Amino acid sequence: MTTRSLIATALVSAALVGAGGTLSACGKKPEADTKAAATDQARAVSVTRVETRALGGGFKASGQLIPREEAAVGSELSGYRVANVYVEEGAWVRAGQPLAQLDNTLLRAQLAQQAAVAAQAEAEAKRVTGLDGQGILSQEQIESRRYAAKAQAAALAELQTRDRRMTITAPVSGRVLERTVRPGDVAGGSTPWFRIARDGLVELNAEVNEADLANVRVGQPVQVTVPGGATVSGDVRIVSPLIDANTRLGRVRVRLPLNEALRAGGMASAVFGASGVQVTAVPESAIRYDAEGASVVTVDSDNRARQVAIKTGQRGGGWVQLLQGPAPGARIVKNAAAFTLDGDRVKPIEQAAR
Known part of the structure; x- marks a missing residue:
């Protein structure tokens, strides 16, 4: 082969290699451009996490201080004169101690x-x-x-x-709240002669609105403040099952320790803390409601939106309990109003829940 032929052959080979490289590059470029375009077109959304937290609490209420358990004492007899009265209001008595004596x-x-x-x-x-x-x-x-x-x-x-x-005795140990009998009175009638707070204990009978009552649990911590400024720590003892039809208020009994600042019949205010019950919860703003029920939009590892049906429980502090739905730690779209469809690719911007 001549020198000219060798040169021509080399030029043709180089041209073919160059053409192949160009075709290869042309084949890859559309795919990369498509992904880049999809990323650029994805909607940016704020996301947060499904959490495990205590719901309920943080609200205020007020009510009256009442004896935790009150004993009303009187005479079962009638027609006998009261000879002696042995105790005054405020006295501490023990069970079986004489309170009054009939003639x-x-x-x-x-x-x-x-x-x-x-x-x-x-x-x-x-x-x-x-x-x-x-x-x-x-x-x-x-x-x-x-x-x-x-x-x-x-x-x-x-x-x-x-x-x-003929001897009127105390049925329980405690503090005498009221005494209405005097020496010389004649026994008879249904009015109690003595009212005794068992063990001297007083508790708060708080009036709680219907919405907050749903978040109150037995054992929930409560801070009670009396008009004098003294603050006492207590906890929920009883949550009434009844809502007043007129006021839409329910009753909550708050157990309080023995304290001289607590006087039966007085008023007090209370701040209810968190119920302490840990539940799986999401922000209220993350929940969608439509004809098929409640749902949230999760964001998977591929940054695609997925609509997931949920069942909700109690509410409190801007959060809603999930009885059924994504597990704690799952990413969800924080604002249910964000326009995202199932399967959409999104740009998640994670924000800490408040």
Whole structure:
């Protein structure tokens, strides 16, 4: 082959290699351009995470301080004069301690008389022991004496019980909140003579609006402040199942420790803290509602939006409990109003939830 032929062959080969490289480059460029274009066209959205947190709390309420358990004490007897009253309002008493004494002078005389009658009837009944069926006395006479003995013994027992009730005693240990009886008063009527707060304990009967009541749980911490400025830590003891139809308020009993600043009948305000129950939750703003129900939009590892149906539970502080839905840690679109369709590629801008 001549030198000219060799040069021509080399030029042709170079041209072919160059053409192949150009074709190869032309084949890859559209794919890269497509991905870049898709990235540039993706909508930027704010995302946050599904969290595990305590819901409920942070709201205020007020109510009246009342005895946790109150004992009303009075006399079961009527017609007897009050001889002595032993305690005043504010006194601390123990269970069984005498509070007042009725005049039992007349009753004592009745007791002595009835004891004598009962003894005689018992003696008469003993005389007919063993005489049944012997004809000395009729069976009717024998049974009559035995019945009389039992009746007189019962009458004596009734007077003895009445005598014991002449002393009015405290049914529980605690603090006397009120005393309405005076020496010289006559027993009778239904008004209690004493009101006793068991163990001296007072609690708050708070009035909570219907929306906040849904977030209150037994054991939830509460800070209670009285008008004097003293603050006492307590916790929820009872959540009423009833909502007042007129005021739309429910009752919450807040357990409080023994404290001299807490006076039954006074008013107090309360700040309810978080319920302490940890639940899976998302911001309220992340939830979509449509004809098919509630849902959130998650963002997967490929930055594509996926609409996921959810079931919700309790609410509080701008958060909603997820009974069913994505797991804690999953990325979700923070604003449900963001226009994203299922399968859309997005540019996630992660923001910490507040």
